[in-house]
Amino acid sequence: MTADQRIRWLLKPVVFATSLLPAAWYAFAVATDGLGANPIEALNRGLGDWALRFLLIALAVTPLRQITGWNGFARFRRMLGLFAFFYVVMHLSSYVVLDHFFAWKVIWQDILKRTYITVGMLGVLLLLPLAVTSTKGWIRRLGKRWQTLHRAAYIAGIAGVVHFYMMVKADVREPLIYGAILAVLLGWRAVTAMRRRNGRRAARPQAA
Amino acid sequence: MLIRIANPTDVKPSEITSPSLYLDRRAFIAAAGLAVAGAIGGALPAGAAVLSDGKLEGVKSGPFGTEDELTPLDKVNSYNNFYEFGTDKADPQRNARFFKTKPWTVEVAGAVAKPGSIGLDDLVKPHTLEERVYRMRCVEAWSMVIPWVGIPLADVLKRFEPTGNAKFVAFETLHDPKQMPGQNRKVLDWPYVEGLRIDEAMHPLTILAVGVYGQSLPNQNGAPLRLVVPWKYGFKGIKSIVRINFQEKMPATSWNESAPGEYGFYSNVNPKVDHPRWSQATERRIGEFFRRDTLSFNGYADQVASLYAGMDLKKDF
Numbered sequence: 001m002t003a004d005q006r007i008r009w010l011l012k013p014v015v016f017a018t019s020l021l022p023a024a025w026y027a028f029a030v031a032t033d034g035l036g037a038n039p040i041e042a043l044n045r046g047l048g049d050w051a052l053r054f055l056l057i058a059l060a061v062t063p064l065r066q067i068t069g070w071n072g073f074a075r076f077r078r079m080l081g082l083f084a085f086f087y088v089v090m091h092l093s094s095y096v097v098l099d100h101f102f103a104w105k106v107i108w109q110d111i112l113k114r115t116y117i118t119v120g121m122l123g124v125l126l127l128l129p130l131a132v133t134s135t136k137g138w139i140r141r142l143g144k145r146w147q148t149l150h151r152a153a154y155i156a157g158i159a160g161v162v163h164f165y166m167m168v169k170a171d172v173r174e175p176l177i178y179g180a181i182l183a184v185l186l187g188w189r190a191v192t193a194m195r196r197r198n199g200r201r202a203a204r205p206q207a208a
Numbered sequence: 209m210l211i212r213i214a215n216p217t218d219v220k221p222s223e224i225t226s227p228s229l230y231l232d233r234r235a236f237i238a239a240a241g242l243a244v245a246g247a248i249g250g251a252l253p254a255g256a257a258v259l260s261d262g263k264l265e266g267v268k269s270g271p272f273g274t275e276d277e278l279t280p281l282d283k284v285n286s287y288n289n290f291y292e293f294g295t296d297k298a299d300p301q302r303n304a305r306f307f308k309t310k311p312w313t314v315e316v317a318g319a320v321a322k323p324g325s326i327g328l329d330d331l332v333k334p335h336t337l338e339e340r341v342y343r344m345r346c347v348e349a350w351s352m353v354i355p356w357v358g359i360p361l362a363d364v365l366k367r368f369e370p371t372g373n374a375k376f377v378a379f380e381t382l383h384d385p386k387q388m389p390g391q392n393r394k395v396l397d398w399p400y401v402e403g404l405r406i407d408e409a410m411h412p413l414t415i416l417a418v419g420v421y422g423q424s425l426p427n428q429n430g431a432p433l434r435l436v437v438p439w440k441y442g443f444k445g446i447k448s449i450v451r452i453n454f455q456e457k458m459p460a461t462s463w464n465e466s467a468p469g470e471y472g473f474y475s476n477v478n479p480k481v482d483h484p485r486w487s488q489a490t491e492r493r494i495g496e497f498f499r500r501d502t503l504s505f506n507g508y509a510d511q512v513a514s515l516y517a518g519m520d521l522k523k524d525f
Contacts, residue, residue: 037283037286
């Protein structure tokens, strides 16, 4: 088995199946009445947690690749990003279908009036074009612009953390942990970008 | 995966009162009451409430009932906002298991003729335990229907003879971080404090609860003594009370101090005044799929709306 085959036929299916486990667990919990007294709330919060976790995991791929030097990590980036989008959509659906049962007027007012929902929706809207343009065809068509476009994931991550932070009543510890992880992941990118620029400048011949 | 460890105070399935017996309890209690009355020559004392660890005896049916279906006991006891035992609603059941509620003393102070410390048994004894089936509307837009067992707060307060300066009543929860692990983190400014205007405190709907579903209060539900004010959001119902203070000034309240723009002193259930982060127009009754409309004063407007005549409830939310 070559390294490429190992990734394609072994590691990718394993990561794929693992990424589905939270969804499977919630499906099982719903079916067996295992989500406590307020299952709709528990499901909605749980799916939101996983959306944010997968967003952070997807954003961790590039730093991990740079730190370890193993380029194989890059092969999982799209899958993990799409799983983040999958859990975002599930989270949003549970809000629309289970929490409000398609009460569009109420939902629209929520989006306009409740800042944390406005911010959350902004995150979803940012991720939508990224999910659509994640195919090989779009990557080819967009060329260099693809990478620029997909930096919107950073803003979506910030939107996710802010959405969570603003939602909690008093105990902000959890959203702060997510925020700290996101700060490290984005900070890493900022530092490497700066180093690269400085390196380029240093390589340039100095004017006399 | 969440592994649920059975709580020693949990009611085992085998202990659940059969519905027919439960529905007949009033008849049973009435008959028992008559028998006792007969035995002592018809001279029943005004009250003689006795607290016990399990089933509470001598509970009479109280007023203000509702036709709404009761929220099952396991839901009432497993979904609690009691930040002293953790901020997740499943935390209190787990973390309050070994909470010591005996002995329990309540300090009564301030603008009263007869201040002092009083043991819980003595606090409750002169009264008759009543069952009050009340709607409970949480500020987070969910609700339950709970058969509390308690005594009217007014009857208790009067015994301490409030003076003319007693315009408000302040309540305080126990502060004991060793027993209440949630108090080790400053999520709120401990101890938890709450308060009522004196007319709210004296209103016949307001009770001090010592039980639920005919049993002593489980620890996660505010044992051994908690406030129940059914027309206000649930957080006004302060739990595990150790101090009652009568005062002239409006007392500070924990959630108001934490977020003044979100939680007012009054916190009357009001579908027309939204929480800044969510609508209060509807609520999810625990156990139901569709949201239902939230009622003004949680459905107790006929009893309490007059307390707030002339007030701007959008301003004094």
